[in-house]
Amino acid sequence: MPLPTGLYRPSLALLTDLYQLTMAYAYWKSGMERVEAAFHLFFRRNPFEGGFTIACGLEHAIDLIESLRFEPDDLAYLAEVRGADGKPLFEREFLEYLGSLRLACDVDAVPEGTAVFPLEPMVRVTGPILHAQLVETPLLALVNFQSLIATKAARAVLAARGEPVLEFGLRRAQGFDGALSASRAAWIGGCAATSNVMAGRFFGIPVSGTHGHSWVMAFDDELQAFRAYAQALPNNCVFLVDTYDTLQGVRHAMQVGEELRARGHEMIGVRLDSGDLAWLSSEARKMLDASGFPSARIIGSNELDENLVASLKEQGAGISAWGVGTRLVTGHPDAALGGVFKLTAVRTPPEPWRPKVKLSEQPIKTSIPGVLQTRRFFGESEAVADVIYDVGMAPRGPITMVDPLDPTRRRTVPDGATSEELLVPIFRAGRRVYDPPPLTEVRKRVSSELSRFHPGVKRFVNPHLYPVGLERGLHDVRTRLILEARGGSERTH
Numbered sequence: 001m002p003l004p005t006g007l008y009r010p011s012l013a014l015l016t017d018l019y020q021l022t023m024a025y026a027y028w029k030s031g032m033e034r035v036e037a038a039f040h041l042f043f044r045r046n047p048f049e050g051g052f053t054i055a056c057g058l059e060h061a062i063d064l065i066e067s068l069r070f071e072p073d074d075l076a077y078l079a080e081v082r083g084a085d086g087k088p089l090f091e092r093e094f095l096e097y098l099g100s101l102r103l104a105c106d107v108d109a110v111p112e113g114t115a116v117f118p119l120e121p122m123v124r125v126t127g128p129i130l131h132a133q134l135v136e137t138p139l140l141a142l143v144n145f146q147s148l149i150a151t152k153a154a155r156a157v158l159a160a161r162g163e164p165v166l167e168f169g170l171r172r173a174q175g176f177d178g179a180l181s182a183s184r185a186a187w188i189g190g191c192a193a194t195s196n197v198m199a200g201r202f203f204g205i206p207v208s209g210t211h212g213h214s215w216v217m218a219f220d221d222e223l224q225a226f227r228a229y230a231q232a233l234p235n236n237c238v239f240l241v242d243t244y245d246t247l248q249g250v251r252h253a254m255q256v257g258e259e260l261r262a263r264g265h266e267m268i269g270v271r272l273d274s275g276d277l278a279w280l281s282s283e284a285r286k287m288l289d290a291s292g293f294p295s296a297r298i299i300g301s302n303e304l305d306e307n308l309v310a311s312l313k314e315q316g317a318g319i320s321a322w323g324v325g326t327r328l329v330t331g332h333p334d335a336a337l338g339g340v341f342k343l344t345a346v347r348t349p350p351e352p353w354r355p356k357v358k359l360s361e362q363p364i365k366t367s368i369p370g371v372l373q374t375r376r377f378f379g380e381s382e383a384v385a386d387v388i389y390d391v392g393m394a395p396r397g398p399i400t401m402v403d404p405l406d407p408t409r410r411r412t413v414p415d416g417a418t419s420e421e422l423l424v425p426i427f428r429a430g431r432r433v434y435d436p437p438p439l440t441e442v443r444k445r446v447s448s449e450l451s452r453f454h455p456g457v458k459r460f461v462n463p464h465l466y467p468v469g470l471e472r473g474l475h476d477v478r479t480r481l482i483l484e485a486r487g488g489s490e491r492t493h
Contacts, residue, residue: 011071012064013098014078016137021078025094027130037129038345038353038371040121041139044364047148047334048306051463052453054154054446055110055122056185057146058426059436064138065107066432070098103131107427108373112436113150113188113445114422115453117468119364119404120374120386122147122339124423127430129346136341144337145178146185151337152306152328153189154446158458159309164192164321166208168301169329170199182329188442191324203439210238210271222249226256234265238299241270241284250284254291269297271323277302278315285318297321305332307460342367353392357481363405369481370474374422377413383452385413386422389471401469407479411467 027033046053070078075098081089105127110116123139125132156165167186173179183199193208194200200207211229219225226239237260241249250270257267270288272280277300288296300312301323309322326332344367345353355369370390377385387401403409426434437445456464470478 011069011074012138013068013070013074015064015141016134018081020133020137022089023133024098024130025090027133028094028097032129034348035129036127036347036349037132037343038124038126039132039136039341039343040368040372041123041125041143041339041341042119042121043144043147043337043339044118045338046118046463047151047331047337048155048460049463050151050155051457051459051466052115052117052151052154052450053147053337054150054189054449055114055116055143055147056112056150056188057143057181058109058112058123060146060181061109061123061139061142062426062432062434062436064142065103065105065135065427068103068135070095070101072099075099101131102430103135103427104128104430105131105135105427106425106429108423109426110374110422111424111442111445113442113449115446115449116422117386117466119368120388120468121372121423124372126371129343131430140339140341142181144339145331146181146188147339148331148334148337149182149185149329150189150446152331153186153191153324154450155306155460156304156309156322156324156328157190158450159306159313159460160322161313163319165190165309166299166321166323167191167194167196167328168209168323168325170194170196172326173329179329184439186328188439188446190443190446191328192321205439210236211240213240213243213273216240216243223252223255226252227259230256230260230265230267234260234263236268237265238268238297239270240273242272242274242280246272246275246280247283247287250287254288254293257293257296258291267293267296269299269320271299271301272319273301277319278312278317281312281318282316283318299323301325303327310460344369345371355390355477355481357478357485359482359485366482368404368470368474369478372474375419376422378418378420378452382454383466384417385411385467385469387413387469387471388474390474390477393471393473393477395471395473400472401467402472402475404468404470404475407475410472411469 075095083089105125108124110122170179173182180199183194183196184203187205193206195209197207199205216222216225230237239253253270260267281298284298297320298318299321300319304324305327345355347353353371357369358367360366373391375387389395398415399413457466
């Protein structure tokens, strides 16, 4: 079956969990169309035991929200879904309602490439509760995965200390969509190129690649294979040298490199894909330099991630470019970012917002109520703290922030400190008011953002815990709601 001209078929309305539709039906059936809700997408811990996360996936989320429609085929399928009694789960009038539905929510979000931290809202959706509920699952799917991979890539780039990181993960990715999303996020996170040609076409990412072991094995000997490749692609010669004997492979590559040079071309370098990369790359570097190839790159690959790159750098490896694949595009060792989408306030216009709180036996899972925004404060040279506040109680003057997990820990942000709001308007009443920047600009934003934080935040081992707190008024509201909810719960026992 041929691929469509676009990445997906036109309608993605059913790319959701069934419970979003059953709740939407129950809202409709209960006459709650006029009720509005505020939802926030956030995560509870940084991935990879790290000190930061890179927000990613917003452009795809914008496309989905802007084009979300229930097409006749979608409604025909939903008409066939049955309940436990074998009868239709949704009545015809509700499906007609879905068919005419146009999302009318306000959406605010953190721009892609921004460094964010646990409990901070990455996306805020306010509007008709039924509408807002329908975007929960796709928003989480798009933002969670790409933020995970962009963060992993940014860490690998930090480990490489200015040397290029190449994303080679297509064949190990979680399906075609996972591969494309991962390539996009890895490029945003700082990777220099991808092996994924379709990602290059769709997203404008530079593509990179040479040959595999099968090319060498298809010939009678390695030297013959290298010569044939150089004859075919004299302007793309990175030779994979570890099919048989790595250092002998380097010698063969240099021999063909001299032949290339005689024809007016230059060997780009060699790739090492197995063995002791630290020792082999050091030996290869000596050989290349001694033979007149000081500019030839040594590309290292083989199950690399930020930790192995950092280790190889510490060992003095001669690698000058890093091919990362499996562990990057799968977010190893974290399976997901773990972002959630929680209701935090409700109202029936023109009434004001009523904050809502969800309780948990785990303090970190007790939600933050209100219609939230995050304000980032800066010192002379770097970001110093983020304060989460309710937009209905915007703080003025010196701000006292309270640790959401330990209310005895407090600090005051000086009056007049430079600051910026992290959430920016994306949609107003369903109409897009934000134009996503080019990916090249998003990619630059990542490096710019990370440069504004103390090096300790970017450590891989025991990173500095960047201060994120609740504005004191919001903390007081949250405490009151928790006590009220617990009191009500206790009275029912």
